[in-house]
Amino acid sequence: MGIQKMASLHILVHESGSYDQRLLIEMLETLGCSKVDIANSSGDIYESLALMHYDLAFLNFQDPEEEILEIARHINRRWSGKEKPALIVAGIKEGDCIQSKYIKAGVNDFLTDPPILEGLLKVLSRRI
Numbered sequence: 001m002g003i004q005k006m007a008s009l010h011i012l013v014h015e016s017g018s019y020d021q022r023l024l025i026e027m028l029e030t031l032g033c034s035k036v037d038i039a040n041s042s043g044d045i046y047e048s049l050a051l052m053h054y055d056l057a058f059l060n061f062q063d064p065e066e067e068i069l070e071i072a073r074h075i076n077r078r079w080s081g082k083e084k085p086a087l088i089v090a091g092i093k094e095g096d097c098i099q100s101k102y103i104k105a106g107v108n109d110f111l112t113d114p115p116i117l118e119g120l121l122k123v124l125s126r127r128i
Contacts, residue, residue: 005128010035012048012057012085014071021060024090024115031120042071049075054085056127061091061113065098069105076106086127090115 011028015021015038028036037054039045045057057075059068072087079085089102091113099110109123 006124007032007034009033009055009124009128010037010053012037012039012045012054013090014039014042014045014058014060014063016040016060016062021090024058024111024120027115027117027120030117031124042067042074045071046074046078049079049085053083056088056124057085058088058090058111059107061089065101068107069101072102072105072107088123088127 011033013021013025013028013036015025025036025038037048037052039048045059048054049057059071061068068089075084075087086108087106088109088111089107090111092099092110099107102110109126111123112119
């Protein structure tokens with residue numbers, strides 16, 4: 001994956017203040033992703049997406065399951081095609097068998113907990 005392509009990605013991270021979310025943001029910046037915005041709530045996510053196009057949106061698995069599913073459903077109802085960011089649930093435990101629920105709601109990919117650079121690179125390469 002090219003550095004220029006990585007630097008051009010506009011990424012939204014649903015930040016809950018957890019250590020893993022801060023680590024994710026630091027790893028994205030280390031990879032050259034300089035356009036990383038933070039949303040503190042579902043309302044912030046919707047507002048950010050209404051104002052600007054994002055290539056990727058990382059949702060926080062530590063939030064209540066129904067909230068994540070509703071965020072994914074809402075985004076998929078409101079945005080489509082190239083306007084819709086790829087939705088990635090960050091913080092899922094390796095081997096969690098609940099992924100099918102998220103896929104049905106419109107989630108595109110998963111990043112395991114704790115986030116590791118290799119896993120993040122795989123997710124990014126699948127999405128660009």
